[in-house]
Amino acid sequence: MTYDNVFAIVNCIGRIILTGLLIICVHYLRERMILVERVGAGLMGGTSFLTIAPILDVDKRGTPFDGWAALGLTIGCVLLLSGRLYRGWKHDLLNDEARSQAKDYLMSRGKL
Numbered sequence: 001m002t003y004d005n006v007f008a009i010v011n012c013i014g015r016i017i018l019t020g021l022l023i024i025c026v027h028y029l030r031e032r033m034i035l036v037e038r039v040g041a042g043l044m045g046g047t048s049f050l051t052i053a054p055i056l057d058v059d060k061r062g063t064p065f066d067g068w069a070a071l072g073l074t075i076g077c078v079l080l081l082s083g084r085l086y087r088g089w090k091h092d093l094l095n096d097e098a099r100s101q102a103k104d105y106l107m108s109r110g111k112l
Contacts, residue, residue, distance in 0.1 A: 016049070018044075019049040022045030023045055026038055026042055033087075034086070036079050036083030043072055043073075047072030050072070051065065
């Protein structure tokens with residue numbers, strides 16, 4: 001076995017695991033994710049599986065998935081991460097607002 005074969009096997013196993021994790025994530029965490037995250041995870045999971053063909057392209061003739069599968073994976077990753085960042089930012093804003101309202105309420109009651 002050459003180094004390239006080992007790399008291809010490990011890379012393919014990693015892509016299959018990534019696809020499975022994203023399918024599980026979208027299926028079980030659907031209610032917790034916003035639309036951008038779900039679309040990003042779906043695109044990332046689908047195109048992650050399609051990148052296996054270019055990895056296994058032994059004779060280097062090219063496959064139909066060469067360019068756009070990696071592009072779809074990248075766009076899905078960007079969507080997933082940007083949606084997650086937005087959701088975290090919105091959560092922090094709502095926490096700050098609730099903290100401010102609680103402080104105002106307690107001050108009006110003479111508790112602080």
